[in-house]
Amino acid sequence: MTKKKPLVVVTRKLPAVVETRMRELFDARLNLDDTPMSQAALVEAMKTADVLVPTVTDKIDAGLIAQAGEQLRLIANFGNGVDNIDVASAVQRGITVTNTPGVLTDDTADMTMALILAVARRIAEGARIITDDEWAGWSPNWMLGRRITGKRLGIVGMGRIGQALARRAAAFGLSIHYHNRRRLDSRIEEALDATYWDSLDQMLARMDVVSVNCPHTPATYHLLSARRLKLMKPDAILVNTARGEIVDESALSRMLEAGELAGAGLDVFEHEPAVNPRLLKLARQHRVVVLPHMGSATHEGRADMGEKVIVNIKTFMDGHKPPDRVLPSML
Numbered sequence: 568m569t570k571k572k573p574l575v576v577v578t579r580k581l582p583a584v585v586e587t588r589m590r591e592l593f594d595a596r597l598n599l600d601d602t603p604m605s606q607a608a609l610v611e612a613m614k615t616a617d618v619l620v621p622t623v624t625d626k627i628d629a630g631l632i633a634q635a636g637e638q639l640r641l642i643a644n645f646g647n648g649v650d651n652i653d654v655a656s657a658v659q660r661g662i663t664v665t666n667t668p669g670v671l672t673d674d675t676a677d678m679t680m681a682l683i684l685a686v687a688r689r690i691a692e693g694a695r696i697i698t699d700d701e702w703a704g705w706s707p708n709w710m711l712g713r714r715i716t717g718k719r720l721g722i723v724g725m726g727r728i729g730q731a732l733a734r735r736a737a738a739f740g741l742s743i744h745y746h747n748r749r750r751l752d753s754r755i756e757e758a759l760d761a762t763y764w765d766s767l768d769q770m771l772a773r774m775d776v777v778s779v780n781c782p783h784t785p786a787t788y789h790l791l792s793a794r795r796l797k798l799m800k801p802d803a804i805l806v807n808t809a810r811g812e813i814v815d816e817s818a819l820s821r822m823l824e825a826g827e828l829a830g831a832g833l834d835v836f837e838h839e840p841a842v843n844p845r846l847l848k849l850a851r852q853h854r855v856v857v858l859p860h861m862g863s864a865t866h867e868g869r870a871d872m873g874e875k876v877i878v879n880i881k882t883f884m885d886g887h888k889p890p891d892r893v894l895p896s897m898l
């Protein structure tokens with residue numbers, strides 16, 4: 568007798584190659600027109616699915632998890648960050664949670680480096696000048712940015728993405744500094760030629776560029792608070808490709824408006840897809856470069872993320888521990 572295929576509800580449209588494979592392996596309920604699921608549709612999915620595949624745009628909170636049917640055993644997130652899921656509530660209810668680490672490391676590190684360069688070298692502003700037909704010709708004192716070679720980069724969160732950024736930034740001549748919950752193994756630290764700062768406050772005060780690369784958890788919410796942002800040098804740049812909630816956006820806007828910080832590059836925001844109007848104004852004045860949460864957005868990355876989701880579901884359904892299980896203790 569053939570085993571009944573698990574009912575897998577996917578909340579958003581995924582790459583075609585992923586959806587095709589999901590249809591072969593599972594009783595897959597796909598979101599073909601990619602409209603984000605309503606709360607009612609999410610509740611229905613929780614009540615009927617064996618496996619839910621949400622993304623960063625779905626808030627799977629304790630209230631929703633409390634409505635899960637008995638059969639829901641796995642939430643296989645299409646994404647690395649799991650701050651959209653109340654992992655502790657899920658696990659308490661016997662639901663396993665998985666994510667997609669590793670496959671978006673390089674793409675996100677690339678985008679972080681791109682934002683550092685974009686802010687320091689005024690790339691978005693220069694491109695706009697051309698497309699708005701405002702270029703009157705080259706001149707020695709025009710569109711001057713900041714040299715990044717020889718400057719100090721402070722990485723907040725030295726996991727996979729932080730380390731991938733460190734390798735890229737070193738090639739651009741930046742010296743590498745980091746703050747992390749746990750100090751890296753000395754061999755890794757040496758290979759990266761990275762200086763560890765036990766005190767985030769002290770590191771912030773000495774960096775020319777600060778990059779946020781830690782996960783968003785209750786412990787990192789507003790980690791870059793008004794007080795900490797004020798520690799940064801006025802000619803420093805802040806870049807965030809992790810999660811908007813880690814930086815106090817209002818405090819950051821205030822400092823940029825007051826000229827207490829040179830610039831910022833932001834791929835993520837506190838209330839996505841809404842962007843703080845003050846940040847938008849700053850972006851129009853070219854003191855901030857803003858991007859619409861596209862750090863991991865490559866064709867290859869999305870296909871790889873889908874493959875990870877499939878492997879997690881398949882392994883779990885075959886009765887084994889899925890490779891990317893997330894436990895509350897990891898957060």
Ligand SMILES: O=CC(=O)O
Nearest residue numbers: 623646647648863
């Ligand atoms: O932001 C994207 C992710 O966490 O996968």
